[in-house]
Amino acid sequence: MTLKKKADQQASLQINLPSHATTSAVQRARLLARLQAVAVDTITARRELNIMMPAARIKELKELGHNIQRHLITTTDEQGRTHRRVAQYYLCPTTAVEVEA
Known part of the structure; x- marks a missing residue:
């Protein structure tokens, strides 16, 4: 019987995140x-980060505890x-919480 190591939870943001990935977790990261x-x-979030619904990702990050x-x-x-009234x-x-990827 072999023991499997758990993935490093701190490493989730240290990886190179592909701009073409569209999962919610990758977009949040x-x-x-x-x-x-x-x-x-x-x-900018739509154009440079390939996030079509930035407000939804912001809401999810807030729910994870980010200020x-x-x-x-x-x-x-x-x-x-x-464009007037664009959210920045x-x-x-x-904030000292890690994102779940």
Whole structure:
């Protein structure tokens, strides 16, 4: 009988997360990794992180205990169109919870 080692739970965010993967868990991990570096708005999350429903992933991360806040901004997309009341999310530094991947 052989014993299997459990996967390192801390390593989940240390792997290179493919931008083409579309599972909710991978999307949450990509979004959390970006939020740990910089604030991200809805348009950027869709375009750069390949997350079509950023608000849903934010809600899931909040339910996992992450202290994510938002404020509304006006921004311009790649085609030069102005969008008002776009959510920009940022991670408050008091959060110390790991995402489930």
